[in-house]
Amino acid sequence: MLCVSRGLYGLALLSLLSLESLAVSSVGPSNSSSSFCTESRECLQFDLICRTHEYEVRHYSSSRWVSTDAEAYFLGVGAAMAFRRLYHYISGANEEGVKFEMTAPVLVEVPEEVKMWEPAIYTLSFLLPSAYQERPPTPTNDKLYFTDMPDMDVYVRSYGGWMLSITSRLHAHLLNRALTRAGARYNHTHHYAVGYDSPLKLLNRHNEVWYVVEGEPVCGSDPTDAP
Ligand SMILES: *[C@@H]1O[C@H](CO)[C@@H](O)[C@H](O)[C@H]1NC(C)=O
Numbered sequence: 604m605l606c607v608s609r610g611l612y613g614l615a616l617l618s619l620l621s622l623e624s625l626a627v628s629s630v631g632p633s634n635s636s637s638s639f640c641t642e643s644r645e646c647l648q649f650d651l652i653c654r655t656h657e658y659e660v661r662h663y664s665s666s667r668w669v670s671t672d673a674e675a676y677f678l679g680v681g682a683a684m685a686f687r688r689l690y691h692y693i694s695g696a697n698e699e700g701v702k703f704e705m706t707a708p709v710l711v712e713v714p715e716e717v718k719m720w721e722p723a724i725y726t727l728s729f730l731l732p733s734a735y736q737e738r739p740p741t742p743t744n745d746k747l748y749f750t751d752m753p754d755m756d757v758y759v760r761s762y763g764g765w766m767l768s769i770t771s772r773l774h775a776h777l778l779n780r781a782l783t784r785a786g787a788r789y790n791h792t793h794h795y796a797v798g799y800d801s802p803l804k805l806l807n808r809h810n811e812v813w814y815v816v817e818g819e820p821v822c823g824s825d826p827t828d829a830p
């Protein structure tokens with residue numbers, strides 16, 4: 604009896620450990636992921652599936668984020684408020700009172716169908732560091748919640764400069780056009796505006812726009828496009 608329960612305990616521990624290592628593998632040191640994720644100690648890790656001259660296809664493992672919604676006419680205004688809320692959380696506004704460094708990237712979920720005369724709901728998310736992927740501190744602000752991003756493939760277009768709602772929509776539109784030309788299927792309800800740099804960085808800024816792949820990813824028909 605003792606043996607059985609000890610065995611079960613071992614099993615539970617084993618599955619807990621493997622869960623933990625799964626989550627940890629999606630968030631890692633910035634030096635192992637990419638040339639553009641340089642400002643934070645930890646970044647979201649990915650596998651490059653293929654690249655065309657217009658976009659990349661990447662695979663991301665599941666990951667956990669802390670999120671908050673902003674209702675706004677323009678990405679800028681609502682995003683600044685939501686950003687401050689998330690920043691407070693990582694600066695100790697949580698029940699455990701723990702502080703941790705920001706990771707990269709910051710995600711903004713942008714709805715595609717917005718009416719000019721109605722505010723849209725944008726969702727901002729900070730990636731939880733590997734140490735808090737499994738057991739994140741409890742937020743004290745009830746406007747914060749956790750988002751589990753599933754294992755997914757995304758179409759990515761990168762651009763430099765500042766991420767404003769107008770540039771973000773422009774690059775979403777350009778990616779959208781390239782994907783339509785390639786016959787790629789993706790979720791049209793929203794895209795992600797993805798930022799890697801703090802506002803203090805002035806040069807070599809890196810931003811991205813993502814669409815979530817539906818079905819098999821399409822990498823273009825030109826064989827020289829392969830990585
Ligand atoms: C990244 O940094 C960590 C810790 O500083 C080090 O152990 C690891 O070897 C580095 N990885 C690469 C690919 O440079």
Ligand SMILES: *[C@@H]1O[C@H](CO)[C@@H](O)[C@H](O)[C@H]1NC(C)=O
Nearest residue numbers: 789790791792793815816817
């Ligand atoms: C597209 O994304 C939305 C929002 O995450 C989701 O509700 C919807 O089911 C997705 N559509 C498909 C076809 O997966």
